[in-house]
Amino acid sequence: MTNEINKTAPGRIASIRRGATWLLGFACLLVLAGLIGLTCVDVIARYVFNSPVKGAYELTQLMLASLIFLALPLTTAAGEHVEVELMDGLKSRFLKQFGAVAAGVATVAVFALLATELADHAEKLMRRGRVTDSLAIPLYLIGWLGAVSFAISAIAAFFWSLKRFRAKA
Secondary structure, three states: OHHHHHHHHHHHHHHHHHHHHHHHHHHHHHHHHHHHHHHHHHHHHHHOOOOOOOOHHHHHHHHHHHHHHHHHHHHHHHOOOOOOOOOOOOOOHHHHHHHHHHHHHHHHHHHHHHHHHHHHHHHHHHHHOOEOOOOOOEOHHHHHHHHHHHHHHHHHHHHHHHHHHHHHO
16 A cells, blocks of 8 residues: 555656646736736826726735745746856765755755745734735735745755755766
């Protein structure tokens, strides 16, 4: 029974990754389409009808933050962050592996720290009842989205680091 579970686990992990990638990508698409639509409607309403969309500035800020938080795990999982190869010229295999491990540990640690700090901040926003100025949208929603995003990114960075370590080995 354990061998059967071990054989199907990589397939399940791959399908979970594909599903999460599709879901996050689709959410990014919806937010980006909403952002474009809101901007177009606001510009037309502002210059043609002299009546801008109420709260468009707030909605734009919230949608941009959401877009960044939704795209962060996708960028991390694809290994597409900007990086500097400080030890690229080294010939020593040990030093290359050490650099890959150190970079991976640092990345996972920073993402995990940001996830916990954002979760703490979102909790404070929720307790204090903080909302946006004109539309009264609760700010803790963006905080929790960011916390979840960084937590997923920490997991993605862990697996990316393992893959990179094996490639440098």
